[in-house]
Structure formats: C-alpha cells, structure tokens
Amino acid sequence: MAQEKKPVIKTEDEIDLIRQSSLLVGKTLAELAGLIQPGVSTLELDMRADEFIRDQGAYPGFFGYNGYPNAICTSVNNSVVHGIPTKIPLKEGDIVSVDIGVLKDGYWGDSAYTFAVGEISLEVRRLLDVTKHCLHLAIEQAVAGKRVGDIAYAVQQHAESNGYGVVRELVGHGVGSNLHEAPEVPNFGKRGHGLLLQPNLVIAIEPMINLGTKKVKQLRDGWTIQTADGKPSAHFEHTVVVRKDKAEVLSTFEWIETALAARI
Numbered sequence: 001m002a003q004e005k006k007p008v009i010k011t012e013d014e015i016d017l018i019r020q021s022s023l024l025v026g027k028t029l030a031e032l033a034g035l036i037q038p039g040v041s042t043l044e045l046d047m048r049a050d051e052f053i054r055d056q057g058a059y060p061g062f063f064g065y066n067g068y069p070n071a072i073c074t075s076v077n078n079s080v081v082h083g084i085p086t087k088i089p090l091k092e093g094d095i096v097s098v099d100i101g102v103l104k105d106g107y108w109g110d111s112a113y114t115f116a117v118g119e120i121s122l123e124v125r126r127l128l129d130v131t132k133h134c135l136h137l138a139i140e141q142a143v144a145g146k147r148v149g150d151i152a153y154a155v156q157q158h159a160e161s162n163g164y165g166v167v168r169e170l171v172g173h174g175v176g177s178n179l180h181e182a183p184e185v186p187n188f189g190k191r192g193h194g195l196l197l198q199p200n201l202v203i204a205i206e207p208m209i210n211l212g213t214k215k216v217k218q219l220r221d222g223w224t225i226q227t228a229d230g231k232p233s234a235h236f237e238h239t240v241v242v243r244k245d246k247a248e249v250l251s252t253f254e255w256i257e258t259a260l261a262a263r264i
Ligand code: MF3
Pocket: 001, 061, 062, 063, 065, 066, 068, 073, 082, 099, 100, 101, 110, 204, 206, 237
C-alpha cells in the first residue's frame, strides 16, 4: 500500500499536525464507543463519525480514497478490515473493528479499535486482548536504531505463541501528508531486518490477527477482507512517531476506554 518509495522524516511542525488528526480519530472512536450496542447498525456509526469529524473542521479521509464509499471501515466478526458499513444491526456477541482516518490541515491520522457488542465469548475476548497487546509490544520496538523487522517480529511472536493467525496481505505504513507512505510495516518478519528506524519517522502500526487461519479472501465488493475459515479477526491500530528512547503514540485509546468503562 506504500505510495512513496522513500520514508519521509517529519519535522516537529508536521508531527504536531499528524497528532491533531490522530487525536481527532481517538475522539471519534470514543464517540462511537458510546453508541455501539446490539441493534445499532454500522451505517449509523458511519453517519455519526462523518458528522463528528466534519463538525471539527476536518475531513473523514477514507471517503473517496481509492473510491472507498464511506467515512469509516467497519469490519464485523469474520471481516478483518475494510468492511463497508451496512444497515444490518449489530447483535449481542459480535465484534466490530472500526478503522478511521482523518485528514486535517494537510496531514492524516489513522487508528482502529475492535469493540465488543454486548457480552462476547471468553475465546473472542482473549483474541481482542492479545491483538491489543501485540500492538503495544510493537510500539515498544518503534525506537531509533531498531528496524521494521523488530516491530514485525514482536507482533508475530506474540500472536502465534497464542495460537492465532497473522494476516500477511495487509500491512502498516508510513503516515503523513499521504495516508499510505513508505515504509510498509508488516505484522510478520525477522528481528534485525528491514528499514532502520530513524527519529521522527511516523508510522501506523496495525496488527490484524485471526482466531484461526492466517488466510484471508477479498469479497466481490472490492473492499471487504474476510478470514478464509470464517472465524473472527481483530484489528487495533495506532499512529506513532519513532523517537530516540521511547515511541510517542500520536493517536489514543484513552477516551475510548473511558467511554467503555462509563457504560458498565
Ligand atoms: N485504515 C486503512 C489502513 O490502515 C485504510 C483504509 S483505506 C479505505 O491502511 F480506503 F478503505 F478507506
């Protein structure tokens, strides 16, 4: 998906703009967190996100991106990513991965979170927890001097040691004035291999982890990616900037998790 060959190292001013867009994604996800329950459709979530983002003077950048028809991607259960919102109501026990990109003042933010709809099985709860932990382990590797393969390995190691399948066909990416920039950031790979990470490189890290097989297929809608075996899949994504000692996470799940805790 990378559209530029060479990674562009960002200035602090550019990082400030990516941070603003990324924070707005976090706020929008939190707004949706308060709405997700049995009976709500993903199209309703899409309409709310579209309105919320535009109200802040920003643009829901996925809309029209390579012809994508909606503001957000909503991938339910066996859908991995790029699910198109529908009128079908969510039901108790479903999971829905919500992926949002915001474009504001020329810079993107990109983040995704997988939500439970009502009560979910312990087996699926564990998939969500492990996938989110894969993301955090990956972020720990996003420091200057490490390599893209260190990030990739961290995700793969944790997911596979839990018996899960790691999607190969879709990868994380650089983020900036384009949604998809170099480098590609796969969720599988070898430690010490790949691009050397430099301070102020901004990347989206986005493990896509399947309960069963790693194999996926694309639906005839041209977008939706689903697991080949029909088992559930989870997706968590942060936009982060590589720093000298510790990565800085530009997007946030804090407001989402506050909203989720307030619902119980
Ligand atoms: N968020 C996806 C990614 O991280 C991109 C979705 S692009 C769209 O790469 F066109 F589907 F919106």
